[in-house]
Amino acid sequence: MSNTSLRAPARPAGALLAGVLVLLLTVPLLGLAVSASPAELRAGAASPLFAPALWLSLRTTLMSLGVIVVTGTPLAWWLATSKGRSARVIEVLVDLPIVIPPAVVGVALLQTFGRQGLLGAGLSEFGIGIPFTERAVLLAQIVVSAPFYVQAAANAFRRVDLDVLIVARTLGASPDVAFFRVAVPIALPGLVVGMSLAWARALGEFGATLLFAGNLSGRTQTMPLAILTALESDVQLAVVFSLVLAAMGGLVLVGLRLAPSAWASFAGGRISRP
Amino acid sequence: MVTTRAVSRPLSALVSAAFFMGGCAGTDSEDRGTQLSILAASSLTEAFTAMEVGFEMANPDVDVVITFAGSQVLRLQIEQGAPADLFASANEAQAHALADAGLAEPPRILAHNRLALIVPTDNPAEIFSFGDLPQASRLVVGTEHVPLGIYTRSMLDRADAKLGAGFADRVRTQVVSRENNARLVRAKVELGEADAAIVYQTDAMASDRVRLIEIPGDVNIRTPYVTATLTDAAGGAANRAVADFVAFTRSEEGRAILVRYGFDVEGA
Numbered sequence: 242m243s244n245t246s247l248r249a250p251a252r253p254a255g256a257l258l259a260g261v262l263v264l265l266l267t268v269p270l271l272g273l274a275v276s277a278s279p280a281e282l283r284a285g286a287a288s289p290l291f292a293p294a295l296w297l298s299l300r301t302t303l304m305s306l307g308v309i310v311v312t313g314t315p316l317a318w319w320l321a322t323s324k325g326r327s328a329r330v331i332e333v334l335v336d337l338p339i340v341i342p343p344a345v346v347g348v349a350l351l352q353t354f355g356r357q358g359l360l361g362a363g364l365s366e367f368g369i370g371i372p373f374t375e376r377a378v379l380l381a382q383i384v385v386s387a388p389f390y391v392q393a394a395a396n397a398f399r400r401v402d403l404d405v406l407i408v409a410r411t412l413g414a415s416p417d418v419a420f421f422r423v424a425v426p427i428a429l430p431g432l433v434v435g436m437s438l439a440w441a442r443a444l445g446e447f448g449a450t451l452l453f454a455g456n457l458s459g460r461t462q463t464m465p466l467a468i469l470t471a472l473e474s475d476v477q478l479a480v481v482f483s484l485v486l487a488a489m490g491g492l493v494l495v496g497l498r499l500a501p502s503a504w505a506s507f508a509g510g511r512i513s514r515p
Numbered sequence: 516m517v518t519t520r521a522v523s524r525p526l527s528a529l530v531s532a533a534f535f536m537g538g539c540a541g542t543d544s545e546d547r548g549t550q551l552s553i554l555a556a557s558s559l560t561e562a563f564t565a566m567e568v569g570f571e572m573a574n575p576d577v578d579v580v581i582t583f584a585g586s587q588v589l590r591l592q593i594e595q596g597a598p599a600d601l602f603a604s605a606n607e608a609q610a611h612a613l614a615d616a617g618l619a620e621p622p623r624i625l626a627h628n629r630l631a632l633i634v635p636t637d638n639p640a641e642i643f644s645f646g647d648l649p650q651a652s653r654l655v656v657g658t659e660h661v662p663l664g665i666y667t668r669s670m671l672d673r674a675d676a677k678l679g680a681g682f683a684d685r686v687r688t689q690v691v692s693r694e695n696n697a698r699l700v701r702a703k704v705e706l707g708e709a710d711a712a713i714v715y716q717t718d719a720m721a722s723d724r725v726r727l728i729e730i731p732g733d734v735n736i737r738t739p740y741v742t743a744t745l746t747d748a749a750g751g752a753a754n755r756a757v758a759d760f761v762a763f764t765r766s767e768e769g770r771a772i773l774v775r776y777g778f779d780v781e782g783a
Contacts, residue, residue: 357707372708373653373691455692455703456658473587473695474660 273487277480285481293459294467295485301375301463302443305382309390309439314432317394318420322403332395339388346384347452354380354453377454378461382443390432390439397431398424430500437497441490548576549756552598554589555581556605557696558628559740561721562776563603569772570763577756585661585696593618593745600757602743606662610743617748622741625764626778629735630670631716633704633725640710645730646678649685651710655703658693663700666736667713674734701725720777737779 277285285291320332338346354361354371361371371377401424409419425432447465454461456470464486471478555563560583567579582599584592590609593602594616602619604610610622634642640651648654657663675683691709694700697718703709705724715738719727742764744757763769770780 351706351708355706355708370653451699455655456694457690457692461692469695470658470660473585473658476591 270487273480273483277477277484281477282481282484285478285485288471288478288481290458290462290467290471290478291482294462294464294482297375297378297459297462298444298464301378301382302440305379305386305443306390306436306440308379308383309387310432310436313387313391313435314394314425317391317435318398318424320391320395321398321401335391336388338385339392343381343385343446343448344452347381347449350377350380350384350449350453372453373455373457373461375454375460378450378463381449381453382446385446385449386439386442389442390435393435393438394428394432397428397435400431401427433500434497437493437500441493444486444489548578549754550578550580551600551756551760553579553581553601553603553760554593554597554599555583555603556586556589556740557583557698558605558715558717559583559603562717562773562778565772565776566760566764566769569768570760573763574756574759577759579760587661599745600754601760602745604741604743605738607739607741610741613745614743617746619743619745622743623761625740625742626773626780627737627739627782628715628717628778629737630666630713630730631719632711632728632730633701633714633719633722634711634728635704635707635709636724636726637707638726639707642711642728645674645728645734648711649682649689651686651689653691653708653710654686654689655692655694655700655709655712656690657697657700657713658695661695662738663697663713663715664693666738670713670730670734670736673736677731677734715777716779717777740778 316331316335320328320335341349351358351372353359354364354377356362356365356370356372364371371380405427406419406423409423410416414422445465446463447469450461450463451466451469456462456466458467462470464482468479468482468486471482553563563581563583567581571577571579582589586604586606586609589602589604590613593599593613602610602613603625604622605628607622610619613619614621632642632645632648634640634651640647642648642650656667659665659668671683671686674686675681689710692703694703697714700712701714701718701722704712705722713730716727719725742761744761764773773780
């Protein structure tokens with residue numbers, strides 16, 4: 242067969258190169274996994290840094306994900322359905338935080354919402370301070386992770402056949418009903434992928450938070466910041482924190498793999514029903 | 516105190532992270548001349564950069580390469596095999612731990628630093644003396660996982676005894692962030708985000724965007740800096756260049772550099 246003859250010569254070299262990358266990606270995780278005993282895990286979880294950081298990370302990432310979904314879904318729909326030049330320009334602007342280093346985002350946020358910043362100066366006149374608060378943690382997470390959701394959601398919406406929506410409208414559905422009952426269910430697997438990517442990115446947010454929100458246990462110290470703080474005094478503690486964060490990321494990935502097929506069987510079952 | 520437990524097994528992920536944060540020590544040596552590799556505490560950045568210039572002028576055949584990072588991170592790098600000849604630590608404990616492990620010679624005192632209060636140049640909280648500190652509504656200090664934070668706590672406890680009970684508590688309730696090193700603490704004041712911060716005297720003097728307020732001597736803490744020559748076991752060359760550099764840091768010229776950047780060399 243033609244594709245066999247194409248693949249054959251590249252095989253040994255290709256397999257070797259691919260194997261090197263697979264090892265590079267997996268061995269450090271293995272090193273992390275074997276470097277803490279169950280007793281050390283328990284000791285790490287008992288550290289005064291652990292529970293406040295984990296709770297803060299969970300709370301803020303879920304809140305920022307909520308904001309991202311509520312604001313990012315209409316934006317993604319507009320980007321997917323609009324053919325104008327302005328939509329292309331906005332799309333590039335929305336993607337910018339993906340290519341900008343998080344530390345730069347942190348500096349930019351300070352220059353905007355800081356006490357002497359573009360908007361912060363005005364806000365502080367009203368007694369609203371953003372740096373060093375949980376609001377700053379949320380803002381940093383939203384800015385760095387929203388593009389991942391908007392991009393994935395816009396791609397998912399682009400795969401929605403507009404004719405299906407037109408049919409729904411001719412059958413009497415209002416634009417809102419057509420969007421929520423037809424477009425969103427069709428795009429849902431893509432939306433879930435976008436949510437997971439955005440959530441994982443927010444959970445790992447480090448650079449912008451460190452610069453913009455500071456580092457106070459129980460208030461602005463998220464898990465990645467707790468790892469850096471632990472590394473300054475107790476390496477084993479940092480290992481335990483890292484393991485917990487890696488496990489959380491792993492769970493998201495497994496969920497990501499299972500969600501589309503689970504959805505397909507669920508939706509498929511529903512459609513085939515008489 | 517700082518936890519000084521040894522790293523017992525290969526922590527590949529974290530150590531590579533530590534290397535990444537601290538930057539690797541230069542290892543590529545040129546054929547002509549000797550390369551001297553120094554790992555120095557971040558707070559020595561300006562002073563040791565000036566030392567490097569002065570020493571290389573007097574010793575043109577030696578190429579000095581200095582890597583700056585937190586003393587704890589540097590100790591971790593040495594324990595994990597980062598090749599270097601000299602360790603300059605802001606914390607005696609880290610150098611003693613390396614000496615106990617046979618990786619370094621016994622450490623010798625280089626100079627002392629002390630704590631200082633800094634405020635932004637526009638001084639929004641109107642802090643003019645150390646006693647005004649409770650007026651700061653946004654205070655930034657070092658986390659108690661690094662020496663700066665530990666020294667700050669001791670200093671505030673002493674202030675409590677001198678300036679009246681409750682002083683330390685009033686100050687502590689105003690803390691909005693505990694940063695991982697003195698430079699991050701100082702940056703929050705330079706940006707105008709913090710009303711006040713407690714850093715080392717040397718960090719305060721190295722910035723023209725903060726105003727320095729002395730902390731009274733009977734309250735302040737003197738913190739020793741040490742140098743320790745690394746042994747063969749740590750990959751140290753232990754050659755004459757190392758000894759020459761150590762001597763240079765104690766020479767009249769070396770001491771003048773240290774004083775210029777805010778260090779105290781009396782009784783060092």
